[in-house]
Amino acid sequence: MDFTKVISDKARTIKPSGIRKFFDLANQMEGVVSLGVGEPDFATPWKIREAAIYSIEKGRTFYTANRGLISLRQEISKYYQKYGVTYDPNKEITVTVGGSEGIDIAVRALLNPGEEMIILDPGYVAYEPSVLLAGGIPVRIELEEKDEFRLTPEKLKAAITPNTKVMLINYPSNPTGGFMTKEDYAKIVPIIKESGIIVISDEIYCELSYEKEFCTLASFPEIRDQIVIVNGFSKGYAMTGWRLGYVLANPIISGAMTKIHQYIIMSAPTGAQYGALEGLRSCDNEVEQMRQSYLARRNYITKAFNDMGLKTFLPQGAFYVFPCIRSTGLTSEEFCEALLNDQKVACVPGNAFGEAGEGFIRVSYAYSLEELKIAAEKIALFLKNLEAGKVKI
Numbered sequence: 121m122d123f124t125k126v127i128s129d130k131a132r133t134i135k136p137s138g139i140r141k142f143f144d145l146a147n148q149m150e151g152v153v154s155l156g157v158g159e160p161d162f163a164t165p166w167k168i169r170e171a172a173i174y175s176i177e178k179g180r181t182f183y184t185a186n187r188g189l190i191s192l193r194q195e196i197s198k199y200y201q202k203y204g205v206t207y208d209p210n211k212e213i214t215v216t217v218g219g220s221e222g223i224d225i226a227v228r229a230l231l232n233p234g235e236e237m238i239i240l241d242p243g244y245v246a247y248e249p250s251v252l253l254a255g256g257i258p259v260r261i262e263l264e265e266k267d268e269f270r271l272t273p274e275k276l277k278a279a280i281t282p283n284t285k286v287m288l289i290n291y292p293s294n295p296t297g298g299f300m301t302k303e304d305y306a307k308i309v310p311i312i313k314e315s316g317i318i319v320i321s322d323e324i325y326c327e328l329s330y331e332k333e334f335c336t337l338a339s340f341p342e343i344r345d346q347i348v349i350v351n352g353f354s355k356g357y358a359m360t361g362w363r364l365g366y367v368l369a370n371p372i373i374s375g376a377m378t379k380i381h382q383y384i385i386m387s388a389p390t391g392a393q394y395g396a397l398e399g400l401r402s403c404d405n406e407v408e409q410m411r412q413s414y415l416a417r418r419n420y421i422t423k424a425f426n427d428m429g430l431k432t433f434l435p436q437g438a439f440y441v442f443p444c445i446r447s448t449g450l451t452s453e454e455f456c457e458a459l460l461n462d463q464k465v466a467c468v469p470g471n472a473f474g475e476a477g478e479g480f481i482r483v484s485y486a487y488s489l490e491e492l493k494i495a496a497e498k499i500a501l502f503l504k505n506l507e508a509g510k511v512k513i
């Protein structure tokens with residue numbers, strides 16, 4: 121039997137992630153130094169692990185409410201108040217299986233087949249498939265390095281059509297490290313209000329904001345109800361493997377998302393919820409220590425790339441730099457493949473995040489300074505070899 125014929129059209133036609141493709145290549149080699157993974161290199165703070173262990177010891181091994189533990193929802197509500205917006209724990213908050221589920225249920229709760237959804241390019245790899253799986257039409261806004269990959273009012277205005285229903289934004293950004301300040305957002309708020317579009321704001325990197333203060337679009341009261349926030353514990357709390365996130369939205373949108381969540385998930389993992397509760401209550405210091413560590417790494421790696429002649433702006437958030445490699449005359453994929461073959465250093469081609477990422481590479485600095493130094497030396501050597509014509513393309 122030909123099982124390719126039983127796969128649904130949607131599942132067959134969505135493309136596998138460009139990140140995966142590249143890492144399958146890197147995995148076949150030994151001794152690869154990777155700057156590819158977008159995951160904290162820290163273990164989850166001990167207090168969080170201890171609280172989860174304790175919950176299991178106490179036999180708290182049952183489903184929670186569909187929306188998640190009420191105590192956790194109350195803490196999430198309190199947490200967002202520091203960003204100037206309040207959500208009702210009973211009607212506006214749902215705990216999800218990572219930000220990943222949050223993105224999926226937000227898109228599915230909002231989009232009808234044939235409706236347009238704006239996504240930013242370059243952008244996180246899961247966004248386009250989530251639109252396609254919901255039957256929507258992805259419309260890409262190509263961001264530019266000259267704007268440090270911020271969304272400008274001109275670009276937003278040009279992308280909105282009468283068929284636009286939703287837009288998904290992500291600041292601080294994966295893959296660029298781009299950042300939107302309150303002043304940047306203030307320029308697009310009137311357009312969002314006037315057009316009536318719903319904005320899904322993926323704020324998963326909010327804790328990893330550096331010199332500039334993190335701002336959520338939802339803190340503008342005039343559009344608060346048009347915003348769906350997706351967030352989670354993976355990045356700021358170093359909890360990727362726990363699979364815990366949440367969505368915040370007005371009661372109607374939140375109710376629709378919770379209905380989908382109820383059928384596909386029931387409730388997020390209970391032990392993880394107890395851990396996250398402790399994280400929000402008592403781990404500010406640990407989160408700050410990790411942030412300081414990323415900040416030192418960011419400073420090192422940004423300077424290292426600029427010193428090598430690969431132009432790299434100083435990202436204000438997340439844990440990625442996005443060096444421009446056009447000066448080498450190679451495409452993003454050629455650069456990454458040649459670097460891997462010549463020096464066994466793995467980075468991700470910028471075009472894995474959309475066409476506007478062509479000419480760039482994504483480098484994660486969620487690695488120790490020692491590892492970053494070794495990788496930077498190897499990349500500098502690669503560039504020398506390339507210039508000397510010693511690298512096979």
Ligand SMILES: Cc1ncc(COP(=O)(O)O)c(C=O)c1O
Pocket residue numbers: 158217218219220221244290293294322324351352353354360363364365
């Ligand atoms: C921008 C962005 N959003 C969402 C996610 C998903 O995170 P999780 O499902 O672990 O919360 C990631 C993970 O890399 C990400 O980079």
